[in-house]
Amino acid sequence: xxxxxxxxxxxxxxxxxxxxxxxxxxxxxxxxxxxxxxxxxxxxxxxxxxxxxxxxxxxxxxxxxxxxxxxxxxxxxxxxxxxxxxxxxxxxxxxxxxxxxxxxxxxxxxxxxxxxxxxxxxxxxxxxxxxxxxxxxxxxxxxxxxxxxxxxxxxxxxxxxxxxxxxxxxxxxxxxxxxxxxxxxxxxxxxxxxxxxxxxxxxxxxxxxxxx
Numbered sequence: 001x002x003x004x005x006x007x008x009x010x011x012x013x014x015x016x017x018x019x020x021x022x023x024x025x026x027x028x029x030x031x032x033x034x035x036x037x038x039x040x041x042x043x044x045x046x047x048x049x050x051x052x053x054x055x056x057x058x059x060x061x062x063x064x065x066x067x068x069x070x071x072x073x074x075x076x077x078x079x080x081x082x083x084x085x086x087x088x089x090x091x092x093x094x095x096x097x098x099x100x101x102x103x104x105x106x107x108x109x110x111x112x113x114x115x116x117x118x119x120x121x122x123x124x125x126x127x128x129x130x131x132x133x134x135x136x137x138x139x140x141x142x143x144x145x146x147x148x149x150x151x152x153x154x155x156x157x158x159x160x161x162x163x164x165x166x167x168x169x170x171x172x173x174x175x176x177x178x179x180x181x182x183x184x185x186x187x188x189x190x191x192x193x194x195x196x197x198x199x200x201x202x203x204x205x206x207x208x209x210x211x212x
Contacts, residue, residue, distance in 0.1 A: 006063075013067075104122040112129055124142045146163055150168050173188070175191045
């Protein structure tokens, strides 16, 4: 593990870079479309924009997209996949991922997070600080489980859905694609695609985060 590229010089990116150092990556570079206005992200250099990364794609031993927005993150990952980039997943040393769970490429698991047996997490997902994904859960590509959110057993989450900080999802619930679940929401009923849910118990209304 020598040279790592992070696409997205964000706050989330800082946490991923810090984790990567703990995992033994020696050289870490950010790329961001705000370059050259942004030339550094905390302790790490911003070396160029997306085009610059694509032109240097084979220089890196690993690449990961560090953009919080689920749709943009997944779009950028697809762009990199189509160019045969060496995409990697990162798991914090203080996270717990069952040997019987699946973790997709380009996903990150932050400190204190837990992914239990027979859970399947898709590509380009964020399992954030202190969150839990219990047994037999299935998460689609581009999902973000925010800090302190908890998915009980056998929960299904569709692609590019965002589960807010401290939300709780009852066992056996199905959450559609492109769903946003608010901070602290308690989800006890299935949620359809393109909806937003909030409150305790959570109520839902139509919402398309990709167009908002």
